[in-house]
Every structure is written in C-alpha cells, then in structure tokens.
Amino acid sequence: MNRIPVIAIDGPSASGKGTVAERVARVLGFHYLDSGALYRLVALAALRAGADPEDEARVAELARALDVRFESGRIYLAGEDVTDAIRAEEVGVAASRVAALPAVREALLERQRRFRQAPGLVADGRDMGSVVFTDADLKVFLTASVEARAQRRYKQLMEKGIPASIHNLSRDLHERDARDAARAVAPLRQMPDARLLDTTDMGVDEAVNQVLAWYRDLKS
C-alpha cells in the first residue's frame, strides 16, 4: 500500500499553529486539515439546532450528520458559508465544551482521517499526533508563552476593529489551556515523539522553515 505522509501540528489556542500548518501545506503542495474548525462546526450546528452542548448523544449525532464542505479557503455548512460565523467567541466556547465529549470525538475520527489524501496532509489541532494520525511522519508541538499568544490575538482583533484587552485575553488563554489540558479525553499535551517548537520569540517564516527543515531531514 502506498503510504500517504502526514505532518501533525498540535498546540494550544492562539499559538499560530493554523497559520504555520497552512503555509507548510502550501509549500509542500499538501492538503490541509484544520481540525478545530470541525469542532467549531459541530458547536455551531448544535447552537442552531437548539441542542444542549452537553447532550452527548444528540451532539454526536449532529457531528456524524454534519454536511460540511471545505472549498478554496471557505467553509460551508449545509451549503451556507460559515467561515466567519464559526470564529465567533460563543462558538469557540461551545466548541471547547463539545470537544470534551468522547462520543463527539469518536464521531469526527473517520471524517478527519479521510483528509489523508495524496500527495500528503498537514493537520493541526490538539490530538493530531496522539490520536488521529498516530503514525504521522512528523509530529510537532507548537506553542508560545501565554503573553506572546495574548499579544498575537490582540493584534488580530485590533486589525478586525474588534475591541479587546490584553489582560482579559491572557486570562482567557490561561483558563482555556487549563481546560484543554485537564479534560479526560485527548487532553492537550506534548507527546514524547513530538518535537517542540516554541515560537515565543519567532516569526511565522522562521517557524514554517523549521517545520519544513525537520520534514526534509526525515525524508532525505
């Protein structure tokens, strides 16, 4: 069987892993999976259906039935462009709740694995290397200090004209890190076989180049 290569990039909220993963995928001509978007889509579907985000069986059913399409950088839910809607704060909060439900994670497993198509895949999330693609060719744990992540998110929000405070952003990131690391299923943590990429004092270009260098090293 022809094995399709995978680069798994996991890490905490606002670490910049999505930007790095997408750029690495573009350079290599690989497919890209933003697994966080799937949890956000399930959360949005639950909110719209009026489902309680803690109702595990119901939310898992919504996850299985999810009618989603990723096309030219846009995300469609039942034909509607929800690319911006899934980034809303309330959807993020609901996503972290539905992501803690084992039946929901199970329901999304096969869907995530179907993204593994030739010539290769770069996948980012929390459990890409530990659960979804355990045989990934390269596993990266991409992180940065809470302060650096709060600064990045602050800058992003300012650019969009959304008011924010560094203090509140830092506090929220602390809380979210604690929740993601403490949950019983697929908690966020660096696996022993993942390489640590701390981008606190690193720009995007440097982070992208490091991942590419590691990957090319493995393949040479």
Ligand code: DC
């Ligand atoms: O990366 P993000 O902020 O878009 O992720 C949204 C939520 O989904 C976040 O609370 C963590 C969760 N998530 C997860 O549990 N497993 C993944 N592989 C990706 C995201």
